[in-house]
C-alpha cells in the first residue's frame with residue numbers, strides 16, 4: 001500500500017503504481033510507506049528509472065525535485081527567454097579537480113563524483129558496482145572510512161581513498177593507489193558526533209578490514225585528535241602528500257556557521273578540493289536528533305563559502321565540491337549556480353540500484369536488495 005502520509009499525494013500515486021513492478025524492493029513491502037518529503041516516492045522511482053534507461057522518465061514522473069517545500073525544491077530557474085539553445089556537442093560539463101599550479105591535472109567529464117560509503121555499512125557488491133560506474137563514466141567514487149577491499153584494486157584509478165578520524169582500514173598501500181585522498185573531518189548528517197558502525201554489521205570480513213573485533217560497535221571520534229588548528233591540519237595534508245605525492249587532497253567537512261573559515265584554512269593547508277557536506281546527507285547511523293538539525297543546509301553553505309573564498313582572492317585556486325542532499329541533476333545545476341564547482345552524490349547512487357528509503361538498514365534488519373550489509 002502507498003501511504004499518503006509519507007509525502008505522496010493523490011495525483012502522484014497512480015504514476016507510482018505504474019512503476020511498482022519496476023523497483024525490486026517494493027515487492028517486499030515498505031514499513032510506513034515509500035520515501036519522504038525530500039526523497040518522495042515519485043523521485044525514488046524516477047531516479048531508478050533514469051539509472052536503468054539513461055533517459056528522463058517518459059511517463060511523467062517528477063524527476064527533478066522533491067516535495068520538501070524548501071531549499072532546492074523551491075529554488076527554480078529564470079525562464080531562459082531568448083537564450084539560444086545549445087546543441088549537445090556544444091556543451092562541456094567537465095570540471096577540473098586541481099586548480100593549483102602544481103600537482104596532477106585531474107578532471108571529470110561531469111560535475112559530480114561518488115561520495116564515501118564505507119565497507120561495512122554497504123555491501124561489497126554495491127561498492128564494486130559504484131567503482132565500475134565511476135570507471136565507465138570517467139569519474140570517481142570514495143571508499144568511505146572502512147577500508148579498501150582488494151576487489152576494488154582493478155578500479156583504483158577511479159577510487160578516492162578516504163582517511164577518516166577512526167583511521168579504520170587506512171594503510172599506506174591503499175593511500176598510494178589513490179589519485180585523490182580524502183580527509184574526512186566531519187559528516188553533515190552528524191557534525192561533531194563522529195561515526196558509528198552498528199555491531200550487527202561488524203562481520204568477520206568487516207572486522208578484519210577494520211582491524212577490530214567481530215560484532216562490536218565501532219566508533220570514529222570527532223575530530224581527528226591530532227588536529228586542533230590550521231597548522232595541525234597542514235601537517236596532516238603534508239603527511240598525505242609524503243605518502244602519495246601524486247595524489248590530490250580533498251578535505252571533507254560539515255557545514256557549521258564558520259564553514260567559510262574552515263574552507264580558507266584548508267586552502268592554506270594545501271588542499272586541492274574543499275568538500276562541504278550539508279545537513280541533509282544520508283547515513284544509516286546518525287541519531288534522529290542530529291540529522292537535518294545541526295549542520296547548515298548546503299543551499300546556504302555553498303554561497304557563504306564561495307563568496308568568502310572570492311573575497312580572499314583564492315577562489316580560482318581551490319575546487320569547491322558540495323554534498324549533503326544532492327539528489328538530482330537539477331540539484332547539481334542549482335548548486336553550481338550558487339557557487340560550487342561540482343557535487344558529490346551518494347544516496348542517489350543507492351537509489352539508482354533500488355534503495356527505497358525503507359529504513360531497514362538503520363533498524364539493523366538488513367537490506368532486501370543487498371545494498372547494505374547485514
Ligand code: SF4
Nearest residue numbers: 355356358359361367
Ligand atoms: S539500503 Fe537501507 S533504506 Fe535502502 S533499501 Fe536497503 S535497507 Fe532499505
